[in-house]
Amino acid sequence: MKIALIALQGDIAEHKQAIEAAGASVIPVKHRGILDGCDGVVIPGGESTTFMRLMKREGIDQEIIEANEAGKPIFGTCAGLVIVGRSEYGLGLMDADVVRNAFGRQRDSFEVMLKIPVLGSAPFKAVFIRAPIIERVGPGVEVLAKIKEGIVLAREKNILASAFHPELLGDARLFEYFLRMVEDA
Numbered sequence: 001m002k003i004a005l006i007a008l009q010g011d012i013a014e015h016k017q018a019i020e021a022a023g024a025s026v027i028p029v030k031h032r033g034i035l036d037g038c039d040g041v042v043i044p045g046g047e048s049t050t051f052m053r054l055m056k057r058e059g060i061d062q063e064i065i066e067a068n069e070a071g072k073p074i075f076g077t078c079a080g081l082v083i084v085g086r087s088e089y090g091l092g093l094m095d096a097d098v099v100r101n102a103f104g105r106q107r108d109s110f111e112v113m114l115k116i117p118v119l120g121s122a123p124f125k126a127v128f129i130r131a132p133i134i135e136r137v138g139p140g141v142e143v144l145a146k147i148k149e150g151i152v153l154a155r156e157k158n159i160l161a162s163a164f165h166p167e168l169l170g171d172a173r174l175f176e177y178f179l180r181m182v183e184d185a
Contacts (some may be wrong), residue, residue, distance in 0.1 A: 001182060004029045004038035006064075008054040010046025010079060011167060018167035022175035024182075032059035035066075040073040040182040043080030045129070045165050048089040048100055051079055061091060068093045073158045073181040081161040082132050094159045095138030102133035102149065102163075114164075116145045116153060119173040126152065126164035133163055158185060 003019050005012065007028035016026045019042060027038050035041060041064060043051075055061040064083075068074055074093070076084040083090050085098035103110070109130065113123040124145075134151035137143060145153035152163040153174075160181060166174040 001025065001040075001179065002027050002038045003179075003182070004035050004041045006041070006043045006051075006055070006060060006080075008046075008058070008060070009050055010044040011165065012044060014165075014167040015042055015044040015077070018172060018175050021170075022172045022179050024179055029060060030058065032063055035060070035063045035072075038072075039185070040075070040178065041067055042178075043074065043076040043083050044167070045078030045080065048079040048082040048087075048132075051083060052089055055083075065091060065093070068158065071158050071185060073160070073178065073185050075175075075178045075181075076159070076161045077167065078129065078131055078163065078165055081134070081163055084159055084161050085132075085134065087132075094154070094156045094161060095141050096134045096151075096154055096156070096161065097136040098132050098134055100132045101130050103128055103131050106130055112147060114145045114147070114152070116174075118144055118177060124166075124171060124173065125169050126162075126166070127168045128152075128164050131163045134161075
């Protein structure tokens with residue numbers, strides 16, 4: 001299984017390691033023409049404004065839209081959530097209204113144990129760094145986890161999106177869940 005990792009900026013090395021630990025090979029994507037040969041797409045954390053500018057410049061944004069239209073699984077983490085969701089910085093692929101930097105600045109980063117039933121009964125340690133949040137979802141969006149401030153993990157058909165960084169602490173369950181989505185597609 002080949003997963004395209006949008007490798008324009010952000011925490012690329014950590015995502016690559018997490019995807020490989022979950023059992024897939026990673027194809028770094030820095031320009032157009034690569035996504036079509038991959039089974040799924042991961043959009044990592046980073047800075048969403050820069051990410052969108054670089055994706056547009058390289059033509060990757062349009063390829064992600066086309067991948068979504070074809071039903072290819074897409075996983076956006078942190079800035080990736082901003083990009084797949086609805087915001088002034090995103091592509092609007094998911095019926096979810098997203099607010100970026102919802103928790104404040106870098107110094108306001110935090111960790112929390114989440115209950116994510118689709119991953120089993122053991123809690124999932126989530127790291128929030130200048131994280132976005134989902135304020136509202138449409139009727140076709142499944143909320144997979146939330147905290148008091150709002151929704152932090154959701155799925156709509158072929159799109160999975162997290163407000164936190166699942167790649168940082170060595171728990172591969174969320175990436176394994178995404179790879180099951182890819183297998184089922």
